[in-house]
Amino acid sequence: MSRRFIAAAAQLGPIARDEPRRDVVARMVRLVEEARRRGVSWLVFPELALTTFFPRWFMERQSEVDRFFETRMPSADVQPLFDAARGAEIAFHLGFAEKVDDSGVERRFNTAILVDRAGRIVHKYRKVHLPGHRDHEPQRPFQHLEKRYFERGDLGFPVTTVEDCRAGVLICNDRRWPEAFRMLGLNGVEMVMAGYNTPRHYPLAPEHDRLQDFHNHLCLQAGAYQNGTYVVGAAKAGVEEGCELIGGSCVVAPTGEILAVAATLGDELVCAAVDLDRCAEIKRNIFNFAQHRQPDTYGLLTQGVGQL
Numbered sequence: 001m002s003r004r005f006i007a008a009a010a011q012l013g014p015i016a017r018d019e020p021r022r023d024v025v026a027r028m029v030r031l032v033e034e035a036r037r038r039g040v041s042w043l044v045f046p047e048l049a050l051t052t053f054f055p056r057w058f059m060e061r062q063s064e065v066d067r068f069f070e071t072r073m074p075s076a077d078v079q080p081l082f083d084a085a086r087g088a089e090i091a092f093h094l095g096f097a098e099k100v101d102d103s104g105v106e107r108r109f110n111t112a113i114l115v116d117r118a119g120r121i122v123h124k125y126r127k128v129h130l131p132g133h134r135d136h137e138p139q140r141p142f143q144h145l146e147k148r149y150f151e152r153g154d155l156g157f158p159v160t161t162v163e164d165c166r167a168g169v170l171i172c173n174d175r176r177w178p179e180a181f182r183m184l185g186l187n188g189v190e191m192v193m194a195g196y197n198t199p200r201h202y203p204l205a206p207e208h209d210r211l212q213d214f215h216n217h218l219c220l221q222a223g224a225y226q227n228g229t230y231v232v233g234a235a236k237a238g239v240e241e242g243c244e245l246i247g248g249s250c251v252v253a254p255t256g257e258i259l260a261v262a263a264t265l266g267d268e269l270v271c272a273a274v275d276l277d278r279c280a281e282i283k284r285n286i287f288n289f290a291q292h293r294q295p296d297t298y299g300l301l302t303q304g305v306g307q308l
């Protein structure tokens with residue numbers, strides 16, 4: 001793959017609570033087929049792309065929660081996605097709930113992987129910034145129990161050379177944190193993939209509901225510009241089990257400009273031409289780290305969480 005190619009967000013519309021994996025995967029395969037027709041080389045599916053956004057429900061029984069987790073990747077249900085992408089020579093990003101057995105201890109993460117055009121898993125990231133709460137809060141119209149169902153990611157913020165691209169991943173809430181973007185930027189990232197499930201309604205500050213689309217693009221565009229990287233943001237969108245999720249999937253250039261944006265809240269491919277050499281326009285100029293960063297003055301960044 002050259003450094004010029006077409007990248008796309010593969011936005012997904014709502015997924016029902018009882019929608020079988022194989023039906024979701026069939027929808028994803030249709031997007032892969034469309035991507036092939038449109039000459040796409042990189043495809044980015046959303047956070048927790050294989051199921052409904054299950055942290056919106058409080059579930060007492062772990063067995064009920066575990067139905068939404070993958071213990072093997074690819075599983076038999078997901079294999080058709082790997083096969084379709086390999087057949088189309090498309091590399092892809094996939095978010096899913098990951099359950100692992102760590103020397104007899106069960107661990108659960110909100111995870112995303114990159115799969116290269118040969119169908120190999122070449123990169124894994126586990127979400128660091130888990131939003132929401134741990135306990136049932138029945139006064140909310142819906143729960144956000146990521147802190148209950150997942151543990152914090154333990155892989156840092158890796159950047160991997162995939163094909164000819166320095167690639168990195170952030171997952172949903174991570175994209176709002178400049179430190180997370182910067183960790184990738186410091187590792188020379190050229191394309192950041194960020195899947196998300198963002199409810200329009202934020203129960204703690206409902207006055208911000210009208211700003212959800214703006215804040216999404218604000219973070220993706222700032223992260224791109226300040227680190228001289230392309231960003232592909234991929235939403236799970238639309239009204240899912242009564243909860244409205246924003247769309248706005250997009251491809252952002254290293255200048256911070258949005259190159260393409262979703263027009264719907266359903267399954268949709270959002271494609272844009274990428275030229276990775278354009279990252280240097282920013283990395284060699286306004287954000288030339290070697291010339292202009294002053295890390296010895298940034299100590300506070302790693303000394304605790306900061307003041308309210």
Ligand code: CDV
Nearest residue numbers: 131144172173197198199
């Ligand atoms: N899935 C997420 O991480 N959602 C958060 C919401 C809860 C604020 C987000 O940052 O979009």
